Amino acid sequence: MNKEYDLIIVGSGAGGATVASRLAPLAKQGVRIALLEAGPHFSNRYFTQREIEMFDLFYDRGAWPTADGAVTVSFGKAVGGSTLMYTGVTFRLPDDVCRQWGVEGLTPEDLAPRFARLEKEVNVMTPGPEMVNENNRLFRKGCEALDLPVKDIQLNLDGCEQMGFCNLGCVRHHKQGTAAVQVPQAVAAGVELVPNCEVRRIAGHTLEATVKSTPPGTEPGPWSPGEYRISARQIVLAGGTVGSTALLLRSGFERELPALGKYVTIHPAMTVYGIHPQKVEAFRGFPKVYYTDAFSEKEGFYLETAFYYPFITAKNTALWGTELTHVMQRYDRLMGIIILAHDEALATNRIRLDSKGLPQLKYQLSERSIEALCDGQRRASRIFFAAGCEQVVMPNARQILFGPNATDELDSFISPRHFLPNKTPIASAHLQGGCRMGQGPEDSVCDSRGRVHGHPHLFVADGSLFPQSAHVNPYLTIMALADRVAEGMVA
Amino acid sequence: MESQYPFRYLTGFRLRVFRAAADRIVPPAEGAPGGGSLSTSAMVDWSLDKMDAKLRSKFLLLLFVIQGLGILFGGKFFTANSPAAQDRQLRWMENNRLRLMRLGFFGLSTFVKMGYYTREENFPNFRYPGPLFPQAPYPDPTVRRISQGAIRLEP
Structure with missing residues (x-):
C-alpha cells in the first residue's frame, strides 16, 4: 500500500x-x-x-x-x-x-x-515534603551525616498519587x-x-x-x-x-x-541496597526525589535514590542461595541507591546490525567507568551505614553482603578486581549517541x-x-x- | 478459559535440571518454598514462549550442558548430585574464566529470579504487598493465573 x-x-x-x-x-x-x-x-x-x-x-x-x-x-x-x-x-x-x-x-x-x-x-515541579518516602528520607539523612550536598530532583508530574509504580x-x-x-x-x-x-x-x-x-x-x-x-x-x-x-x-x-x-554512551548504572533495621517500604511512594552530584566532576558519577520491584531487585543484588533469600526476606527494609556513571564517547562503542539486520550494541565498559561504579559503591555504602543500615549489598565487594565493620577498608574491599563482566549486574536506561x-x-x-x-x-x-x-x-x-x-x- | 497450563519448553530432563538449579539459586527458607517449584518453572516456561527463538534454544541447550557438567562436580548428572556439589558447579560457572559460562549462569539465575519473584503466591515470603490495583485485567490471563496458583500445571 x-x-x-x-x-x-x-x-x-x-x-x-x-x-x-x-x-x-x-x-x-x-x-x-x-x-x-x-x-x-x-x-x-x-x-x-x-x-x-x-x-x-x-x-x-x-x-x-x-x-x-x-x-x-x-x-x-x-x-x-x-x-x-x-x-x-x-x-x-x-x-x-x-x-x-x-x-x-x-x-x-x-x-x-x-x-x-x-x-x-x-x-516540572520540585517535590514537596509530602512526596518524600522513607527511602528518600534515609538517603538524605545519610548524606547529611556525611556532609554531602543533597539536591531535590525535579519531576514532571501532575497530581501524583505516589503509588510507586512509575x-x-x-x-x-x-x-x-x-x-x-x-x-x-x-x-x-x-x-x-x-x-x-x-x-x-x-x-x-x-x-x-x-x-x-x-x-x-x-x-x-x-x-x-x-x-x-x-x-x-x-x-x-x-x-x-x-x-x-x-x-x-x-x-x-x-x-x-x-x-x-559510533560514540554510543549508555550511563552504565548499578542499583545497590542497604538493609535497614526499620521498615522502609521503598516500593511505596514516589521512588526518587533526591540526588547528590558531589562526585560528578572528579569521580564521574551521580547518586540518586531509586527502588525497583522484587525481580529486578533480586537481579541487581548479584546474590543467590541463602544470601539472596536473606536479603529478599527483608525486601520491605531495603534502601536503594542508583549509581549513574558518566561514560566516555568512544568510536568502538557502537550500534551495528546482525546478519538479520537487527540492531546490536557493541559496548565495553571502560576502566574509568568500572572505577566510577566501584567508587559509587563505596560512597553508597557509607551513605547506607550513616542512615542506619545494618548490612549493604555491593556486587563489587570482596563479599557482596557485608556489615559496617568493613567501612574502614572500603577502598580495598570494593574494587575493580571484583568486577567480572557477565557476573556484575550492570544496567542502562539512557542510551545516547x-x-x-x-x-x-x-x-x-x-x-x-x-x-x-x-x-x-x-x-x-x-x-x-x-x-x-x-x-x-x-x-x-x-x-x-x-x-x-x-x-x-x-x- | 484454560484450566491447565501445558509446559512447552521446560519438559523432561530440562525441567528437572531447571528445578534443581532453581532450588539452589533461591533455596527454601523459613517456611517459604524455594525456586524449584513447578509454578516458578511454569512462569519461566511462559516467558520462554515470548523470547526470540534463537535465544530460547541457547537457554535450553544450557540446561543440557549443566546436566552433563554435573559429572565433574559430583560424579553424577547435575540432578543426581548432592546440593553441595550442585552449589560448587553453579559457583564455578558464575566465576568462570570463560565469559560464555558466566553468561550462562547469569541467564539461568535471572530466569529463576524472574519466575520466583514475580509470582504473587510468593509475595508474602518477601513481604511485598503487590499491586495497588490487583484486579486490573491483563490480556493474557494465563500468566496471571500461574502467578496466583490458579491453574493446573501439566509438565
Missing part, C-alpha cells in the same frame, strides 16, 4: 512527540503529518503494576543485552517511547557538559529558554510523558498517529514499513496490518539510539557517514539542527544526536534538541 505525507516522524518518544507537537499547528493548516510508532499504543488501562506483565512496554521485554551480554539495556517500545515508563526525573543539560559537546550554535543560552518552555509544558507505567497518567502531553496535543491538531508501524528502510523520500496487528488490550491504529511504502517531503527519525541508528544503517547511510552508529551532531560527515552524522549531512530532507530528533554523554537523565535534553530540530525545519 502506498501513502503520501508532507512530513513523517518516526518515533513518538521524547524527541518525536516534541517535533510532532511543535509542528502540529501546520497540520491545522492542511499539512499532512504522520507520527509512526513501532510499538503499541498502550492506554493507562493496560498498566497492571505487575513486573512480568509490564515487560510488554519495553523493547525486547526489557532485557535487551549488549552484544557481549554484560549490560542489560531497557527502553520503551510504545507510543510515548521511554517516557511511558521513566520516573519523570528532569534535569537540564549541565552548562559545562553543553560546552564540552562543542556543537556549533548549541549553547546554554540557546537551550535555556527551550528548557523553561518545556518544563512548563510538562509541569517504571511499570502510571495507571493515572500523572507522569507527564509524551503519551500524556505531546502526542494527544499533536493528534488533536490533526497529526495522524500510527502505532505498531515498524519502519525498515529509507530510500530517498520513501519509507518502507510494516504495520503489525494490534496486540490485545492496546489501542488500534488507523492503518490495517500490511506492508507500506510511505513517501514524504520531509522525514524526521526519532526512534532513539537503537531505532534511528539501525534504520540508517539498514538503509546504507554508513557508506557516506562513517560515524554512523549513534547519530551524533557535529560539523561535517567525517566525524558526525547530523548538523546542530539534526539534519543528516548531505540529506536536506532528512532529520534526526532524539538522544542519538548526543555527541557525548549528557551526564544526567536525558529526556529534557532530547526534547530541547527536538525543539531545535522543529524550529530549524520551519525556518
